Amino acid sequence: MPSHTVHSALIQMHLDDGAPWVYPRWMEITGVTHGIFPDEDSPLPKGLTRQDLVYLRSYFDQYGKKVKEDDKIKFASATKNSAQVPGRRIWRQWVTDRWRDWKIHMRIISILKAENLHPISLALSAQEPDAVEMTIDTFWPPGKMYIPMAVDSVALELFGMEIQNSRGAIPPRARGIVQALIQRTWKVIHNQVDRSQGRIRKVEEEAIRAFEALNQESPTKAKIKSVITKVHRWRDLTEFLQSKHNVETMASMIQALEELMSGLGASIEPSKVKPKTKLCKVSPRKLKLLADQEDVTDVLAMYHDFFSCPSAQDSVDLTEQHPTVPFQFGKLEDDTDPGVEMESTLSPDILASNLGFKDGLPLLFSRYRHRGGLTSWDAGKSHLFEDVNAREDSQMDQIKLHWHQLAGVHGLVRMVFGPTPDAGRGCGALVADEVGLGKTYQAVTMIAFLTDIVLRQKVLNASASRGTNNQQIVSEENPYAGDRASLLEHDHPHLIAVPGTLLSQWEVEIKSIVKGGTFTILLYGSGKAYHDFFWGPDGPYQKAKHSGVNILIIAAHSALQQDFSLLYAWKKPRTGDLPWKDPDPVKNYSDLVSNTLYGRRFLSVTLDEAQGFRNAGAKHSSVLLLRRQSLFFFALTATPLQTSTKDIAAIGRIIGIPHFLTAQAFEQEKNDISFLRQAKKAVEDVTDGEDMSELTLRQMTIAQRMQTEFEGRVLRRTTDSKDWKGKVLIPLPPSKELRLVVKLTDREMDIISKLADDVSENMSAANSFLMVPSQSFYIGHRMAVNYARETPEEKIPHFKTLEEWEAKKSTKIDTCVKLCQHLLSHDDAPEVFVANGSVVYPPLPNGTDPSKATRKRKVVIYQEFPSHGPLLRNILDLYGIKHLYLDGQTQFGKRAKIVKEFNESGEYRVLIVSSVGATGLNLSVASVMILLDQLWSAQDERQVFGRIRRQPQSAEVLLIHILGDETADIILAAMASGKKSMMTAFVLKIRGRGARTGDPVLRHC
16 A cells, blocks of 8 residues: 655645644744735745745645545556646645755654664664674564554644644544654665665775785885775764674774774774784884874874774764853852852852862862873973972963852852752752853862762771761761762762863863872773673783772763663653653673673762753653762763753753652643743744744743752852852953854865765765754864865975966965964054955054064964875974964873963964864963864864863953864854854855855755
């Protein structure tokens, strides 16, 4: 029996009762607010004319006159005699064109993933344990069995509650139509995966041949580069299709690459997990024969460019970097900030004394921080941090907790310790401070504080002071953590779960403020094989120098998800169950759990970027279960309200607020959704700074009601908050952003467009499963925007003259260097601007005496890709601009000397840093940051810009983005800044010209 196509299904719904064009949710998705056939004075659906509507009405009438369902489907699917029924072609084309704009395919996929009904997930879980590789024919799940399970959720996502009948059910006829929509997505995924498998096998063979070529005779730079690019391409293609064969082959390839890079001198510790196949057989002796150090540096830089990106599972969701709800937690009625009601009038000295901090710092903290990034953890450097040496070092800054950080920790201690034993009181709290207030510092301070309590109790216990409790150590008023007065039985490690992009940043930050050797810091990598090794007898956990609270594990969110998926078979809860009901463990749970995070107890768990776990489903459940493994639980997020007021309830569940785990809270949540849907019918845009729409007012009412449940469990300050003296928390000078959109040369755009086509060919299937564009997928494209080459293996020229450079230049690098020349010429150099795609450098005003110019301004250039570093330095040299540079291969000792020279020298006023080289540095001596490469996310931008916009900065700070027009730069910059108008203008420009875009991110977002 034939089934409805998408365009046929929409006609059938419309003929029934005008649906779905009368549903507020569908109007919101499509932007069609006055129906398909609006009145004369109402706006037309985008892309249709009045004459089109005449043809469509005739087509709909003919369709409606067909009595049998099969006849309707055949009539809608017919392709012959199209001139006799022009409305059929117009309707089919219009729906097809708009389907992607409305993101219906991706919306359905998101539901399938959330309900654990995605066909790829089902196929992978159906593999036999000894299956060599997944084949579509063998494992592909039958849609007839699984699609009906998703109908209710998809219907509500696309059409809202209005599609339900009076009994709250989806009517049978509507169910069939929704099923047809899901069937289309199911088929598209099947076709994409089917095509991808052939490409995957081909690329795998190419990667293996590259290793074989490397193993023959002496290794060369070209051979090693070929291995890097081919393994990277294969890894990206297979990341969404994690069959047993692919996982094992990837483990072998990555280990072979790590051994290769380690042999060349990279600071990489090769995996201890034995690969199934040894691919690299090049001896260390042969590697030493590689031409010269310049070749080695080039190869290591290329490896960094391609393999320093996080996995797709850890990639930032570019579409959710900025909350769509226009408010967050507010101040209390007495105008104090939530969480520091008592602390708001206490001085730093009193706060530190109450916390037992010596000289204002936890006992486990270092007293000094090095501006060049050295730490007391670095081999042979601990003596530099001794007071007698550090006081005389101009590169050392005293570590000092700001008042708001002391107050925040003091407030958190009050939240998690209570006056009486109470097993029902959870020890969880939400740290929701705005960006820039140091949530990481506060989290590490809290970990140090809790560790100190346990260590002190151990000492007291060892000295026979039996019966000692927290009252002598924490406070007389609040000595109990839950029902416990002693933490000795909770002498367990700390766990910090963070996005994969922030793993190294957290490690560096901890080492920069905590005394060297205080903890054993373990990074929890990905993959079951590694997890088995990690927890095994020869793994890092069992062989750690410390034990209990002196072990600190930092795990990527994706590693947590891998452990959860291994242990639990998450399924959509049955009708009547709460959406966050515990999933059922797998049959062999007891055999597997000991080698996972869920097999350990923790003193504390810190969940960074907690908003990523807000939606009910497998991710949400993974955190709810993890919370039970710890005594203390801290959720960190600057945006607890991301897209909906129900996000607040989700965060409440995550930190263990009992109310949000009840059936009553779930019923209230459903009532809130209905309450808000009514308001959406009357939504109007905000007309000025004071007026609010009815929807926003209702959202605020709900949020304020929910906030009362967080009393004593949330810490929230903003950049406008005041300290105990009524002064702004962190006084920083003003900053300014300048976005220079430059037109690239024809040579550059030809290459970029070709690479965009290649990316698009390989990415459709992956994005249909991963749901977020992976940073790794677009490296080749983004590198080409910086310097266009046909392939990454092509050698970057060394230019001897500016004339040579002009013929094959990179527009972005050329602009960057000329910007430096302009900015360094005079501290009062006029602001540049763009005209016709080129940057204009205005001269000094008339009457300005160049001889009296001050030239103290310093510039930091951020470069994402170290392999392009030699080219940038080459062009700076051609323009006579002296500079220094840091990248991931710069040794710590040398890095400190370079930073010192940049800080103190008047000769070198330009410093180039990379993503790795900039971590942990204080570069506040500079007042200008140039982003040569557009960073992937707003999160990354904040971290890099924070290198110069930080205390003791006193000058106005300028952030300059150099963006390639008609490339991914524009989309990434728009998403990072939250400037939808910028992205819309770009999209309209591309579509208006009908040109081929050089932006693959736009195609797959």
